[in-house]
Amino acid sequence: MRSVTGRENVSEMCTDLLQDESNLSGAWCEAAAWPENTNEAVEYISDSSRNGIPLTVSGGLTGIAGGALPEGGAVISSSALKDIRRLDNGNISAGAGVTIEELNSFVSKNSEGFFYPPDPTEETASVGGTIATDASGADSFLYGATRKWVAGLQIVLPGGKLLSIKRGLHMFKNRICTHPVLGTLQLPSLRREQPPKNAAGYHMRGDMDLIDLFIGSEGTLGFITEAELKLAPEPQYVIDLAVFPEKAESFWELFASLLHAGEPLRIRALEMMDDRCLDFLRSHPGELPLPPVNAAFCLLLRAEADSDEHLENILVTLDEMLIASNSSPETAWGGFEPSERKRIKDFRHALPEAVNHCITESRREYPSIHKFGSDGAVEPSRLEEYYVRSRSILEEKGLPFVIFGHAGDGHIHANALPENSSQMLLADCAMREIAAAAVEMGGTVSAEHGLGKMKLDYLKLMYSENEIRGMETIRRAIDPDCLMGPGLES
Ligand SMILES: Cc1cc2nc3c(=O)[nH]c(=O)nc-3n(C[C@H](O)[C@H](O)[C@H](O)COP(=O)(O)OP(=O)(O)OC[C@H]3O[C@@H](n4cnc5c(N)ncnc54)[C@H](O)[C@@H]3O)c2cc1C
Known part of the structure; x- marks a missing residue:
């Protein structure tokens, strides 16, 4: 696995990790790593957690809210996670670092008559990044946001445990979900339902699927290494x-x-x-x-x-x-x-x-x-x-x-x-x-880009103190020391 240590080395050799499309300045970190498979990611995240090192997750760096820009600690990048294959059920298994462009090209060659509907305009965005922001795009009008097309995820949790989740297997009931790896998680009750198109704060619906908590969590609940993605039939x-x-x-x-x-x-x-x-x-x-x-x-x-x-x-x-x-x-x-x-x-x-x-x-x-x-x-x-x-x-x-x-x-x-x-x-x-x-007007402060570091403060425009505290409780249940996504604390 490629890795770099030392603030100066990172600044000299990996300038690309310190900029994204938000154009926010001031990003820096002490180390960076590019795992090539899930095991390497588990190892790196376990080590970092043991040493109390905060970790920022980086994808295609096309984000507009600055969520992937580090404020110290280390960066873990998905860009070397490039495995992609067609599964027996017709879905696609894609490494988090596969770009939307690469995914579309693979699908057009290997899944005739089908396509992957999420189209967040910028095709160099990564599968992991689009899931972490629940990216939308033009076609969401008919096909919905990325969430709808995610059937399964492999996530390395803060601390280094591996979580594999499939849609449909673990549900919240009355806002509570108990899972063998995660323990019991409780969603806060909200004064009003989240708007249908929303990327501000964790996804929180009373009886939702556990996988939906991780989709749109902007790199604060773990490092997505792989995703199982659904396809739609291509119209004539x-x-x-x-x-x-x-x-x-x-x-x-x-x-x-x-x-x-x-x-x-x-x-x-x-x-x-x-x-x-x-x-x-x-x-x-x-x-x-x-x-x-x-x-x-x-x-x-x-x-x-x-x-x-x-x-x-x-x-x-x-x-x-x-x-x-x-x-x-x-x-x-x-x-x-x-x-x-x-x-x-x-x-x-x-x-x-x-x-x-x-x-x-x-x-x-x-x-x-x-x-x-x-x-x-x-x-x-x-x-x-x-x-x-x-x-x-x-x-x-x-x-x-x-x-x-x-x-x-x-x-x-x-x-x-x-x-x-x-x-x-x-x-x-x-x-x-x-x-x-x-x-x-009853809407959201962010419908697709997420809040990142630039707009984190807008959470308070949309949620009450209790609701924000409830989100923090969920986060701490998964990441007690808030080591993942530093700078994204509300
Ligand atoms: C010209 C242009 C047009 C755009 N149009 C749209 C649009 O129409 N719709 C839209 O939704 N977005 C749009 N975007 C924004 C951007 O493309 C999306 O937000 C995209 O989802 C970001 O993906 P990325 O791989 O670049 O993520 P990054 O920018 O690298 O990261 C974004 C966030 O996701 C987290 N993250 C990244 N990878 C992972 C991972 N593997 N595991 C866990 N967390 C991770 C990061 O920590 C960060 O918080 C546009 C951007 C540009 C430049």
């Missing part, structure tokens, strides 16, 4: 469209009708970019075509069809819906051919990439600038209200910003783009106000 056609309404009213009208369209449209993804995003893309042109000049919003839609007739129906219905909401079908892009679909996918990916690039540029002059993106979600029928509130918070503070996201899930990312230190302070306040607005 997938259609990707980018529609460019010229007026905000047309966008919201079209959005509302698509949100409730149901079958036979079978919408997989319903995404949005606002006028600020389109201007931003125009002012940061890459190799992609620019959005039409008069476009005020962009609605990105992905739908699927099981037959030629179904496809024809969808295309006709979409045409009618576009016309009814005054959104011209002529300016729309996309279709079902791979090249048309790739164009839309690249266009969608270009925006968060350009945002991250812009932050990196600002950091040259102001190194403490980092990503300021909201991740809140509300009931989808209230998205327009949440969007308007988020936007006015950013406008009042005079900040440059863009707002985009997973509209169909009531989930948007309002990204402030501070250009100097004073704007950075304003951006920080804006993010907190936007998160608080989501909670006030």
Whole structure:
């Protein structure tokens, strides 16, 4: 197993471990290790625990909330856990370090007619990281978040014990679960149920499966080394469209009708970019075509069809819906051919990439600038209200910003783009106000990125002191000295 010790050695030889897509600065650690199998991970974690060394778990480092960045102690990285195979039941067993890109490529070669639905946009994210954050993405509108596709996990617990869990075998009953390795765990009772799309705090439902406690636990309850993942049957056609309404009213009208369209449209993804995003893309042109000049919003839609007739129906219905909401079908892009679909996918990916690039540029002059993106979600029928509130918070503070996201899930990312230190302070306040607005509307402060180190404080916006204490109790039942995920204590 590769390992490095000494703070200076890590800083010199493993700079990649000290940065992720949050652009948070100040990460450091005294040691790092890259186990190549579960046994090596057990050995490293047992040793670290015996010596009281805090451990930060690192995956693909595409996280936006800074959860994988160490604050001292050691880092254990999943990047050498690359085993992948098809199981007899058709599921896939993947090492935690397999990237989403590698997983998709394996599935397309070895599981004809099937695909892995979670698509968190950034394909260099790892299987372990996407499980630890319960990552979502565009297709979650139809297929749900990562959680739904995890059938089993191998986890090295803090202390070094190995836990293998399969979905369906150990359940919480009335918030209590007793397990031979973990003992008795009790979930706190909550003032209100967690929203359906939520990545803030541990997953806590009265009668849930034990495996769901670990999914979304952001590296605080153990090191995931391997996962058994379910696949979904591939539909015959997938259609990707980018529609460019010229007026905000047309966008919201079209959005509302698509949100409730149901079958036979079978919408997989319903995404949005606002006028600020389109201007931003125009002012940061890459190799992609620019959005039409008069476009005020962009609605990105992905739908699927099981037959030629179904496809024809969808295309006709979409045409009618576009016309009814005054959104011209002529300016729309996309279709079902791979090249048309790739164009839309690249266009969608270009925006968060350009945002991250812009932050990196600002950091040259102001190194403490980092990503300021909201991740809140509300009931989808209230998205327009949440969007308007988020936007006015950013406008009042005079900040440059863009707002985009997973509209169909009531989930948007309002990204402030501070250009100097004073704007950075304003951006920080804006993010907190936007998160608080989501909670006030019955939603969550984080729907997919998790809280990491950057937003841990937002827990208090969403949960009571008792609820937070209850989460700490669960954590201490598994990790009495809180050695895993240092800096992620509430
Ligand atoms: C351009 C761009 C677009 C993005 N779009 C989306 C999106 O649409 N949806 C979405 O959900 N996310 C999105 N993300 C965020 C990111 O890709 C996800 O959060 C992803 O799940 C992180 O995976 P990772 O392997 O990079 O994890 P890391 O960043 O390495 O770690 C994230 C967290 O998981 C923990 N962790 C990592 N591996 C393990 C493990 N093996 N065991 C236990 N804990 C572990 C870490 O400690 C940390 O707390 C985007 C990121 C970028 C850069």
